[in-house]
Amino acid sequence: MRILVIGQSVRNIALSAFRAGHSVVAVDCYCDLDLFEAVEAHRLPVEDLLDADRINAIIEGVDPDAVVLGPGVETIRINGYSVMNNSPDRILRVSDKLWLARWLEESGYPHPDTWDRDPPDDRRMMLKPRIGAGGCGCRIFEGGAVPPGYIAQEFVEGVPASASVICDGSDARTIAVNEQLSGAAWLNADGFRYCGNITPLDVDEDTRKRIARIAEEIVAGLELVGSNGVDFILTENDAVVIEVNPRFQGSLDSVELSTGISLFQAHLKAFEGRLPEVGREVRFAGRAVLYSSELIRIDHDLRRITSCIADVPTPGSVIGMGEPMLSILATGSGRDEVMSSLKERRDALIQGIQRKVS
Incomplete structure (x- = not known):
């Protein structure tokens, strides 16, 4: 099939489709080296992301067999083409943290108590955008009135985790249960910002199965289709559901490396009512998103410094402080081995970049 993947950053989705044997056109705001070298890729100005007429014109120009809408454009309505996403109305509803909390x-x-006004002042709270993803804008609530467009949510202490689920609208299969990295200082990620995954979550089999079952029930109950994610906090006593992501997730790389399953192909088949067979993970795998600690200009191919990186910025790219620089990938026989490899590659990158800059 001729597939168009369009969004703010679509490298992981587009390359999954490419590896599954499809003819892929990718349109995003970065055109990273590893995307550009593998498929037909075009840069989309950031200001065009929310211009529905512009997005529809791009699609008409490519004339694909199917469209997959990525981050930033998932709720735009497309005319006359097969769109392999949840409907815009369903995405907006499920992404609304207040609506989801009530559901x-x-x-x-199990879900944290959630308020859009007048939260109690005797609990530790998180302040979150009512609609948002990746931990952006999330912070400890200092009290007072909840700002418009935000919710206050009870803070839950534990291990962040997620489930990667394929659903056909009524039945669901959990492909993997993942550890979620957020706010990691070694990746220059502040606050509660998403910065990667380790697959599988390193817990006992019964716990993983319980998380998988709950995620399947939720995604099927919400009548979602294709690849979807459910975020949890694993406490000493329970798996607390935090949010549902009705879209491809950032864990795509680690899930595919760990399981050997093509998430894009599983996503596509779900729209035909076909769900994948689920087996055991083949290995542990990780993806870590490295954020920039300063304003920096990339003047060379960073793959010269170390292997196993993705979202590689093109030479000449300027990356602002706090912006994502690239992704680091690793596989291993256990979580510790994966984390060690990720950190070694991170150190090599930082040292190599500093030498070039100096």
Whole structure:
């Protein structure tokens, strides 16, 4: 099939489609080296992301068999083409953390207490954008009125985790349960910002199965289609559901490296009512997103410094402080081996970049 993948950053989705044997056109705001070298790729100005007419014109120009909308454009309505996403209305509803909190509560799933006004002042709280992803804008709530467009949510202490789920609208299969990295200082990620995954989550089999089952029930109950994710906090006593992501997730790389399953192909088949067979993970795998600690200009191919990196910026790219620089990938026989490899490659990158800059 001729597939168009379009969004703010689509390298992981587009290359998954390419590895599955499809003819891929990718349009995003970065055109990273590893994307550009593998498929037909075009740069999209950031200001065009929310211009529905511009997005529809790009699609008409490519004339694909199917469209996959990535980050930043998932709720735009497309005319006359097969779109392999959840509907815009369903995405907006499920992405609304206040609506989801009420749905989870009514459905009996453990979820933090959530308020859009007048939260109690005797609990530790998080302040979150009502609609948002990746931990951006999340912070400890200092009290007072909840700002418009935000929610206050009870803070839950534990291990961040996620489940990667394929659903056909009524039945679901969990492909993998993952550890989620957030706010990691060694990746220059501040606050609660998403910065990667380790697959599988390094817990006992019964715990993984319980998380997988809950995630399947939730995604099927919400009547989602294709690749979707459910975020949890694993406490000493429970797996607390935090949010549902009705889209491809940042864990795509680690899930595919760990399981050997093509998430894009599983996503595509789900729209035909076909769900994948699920086996055991082949290995541990990780993806870590390295953020820039300063304003920096990239003047060379960073793959010369170390292997196993992705989202590689093109020479000449200027990366602002706090912006994502690239992704680091690793595989191994256990979590410790994966983390060690990720950190070694991170150190090599930082040292190599500093030498070039100096």
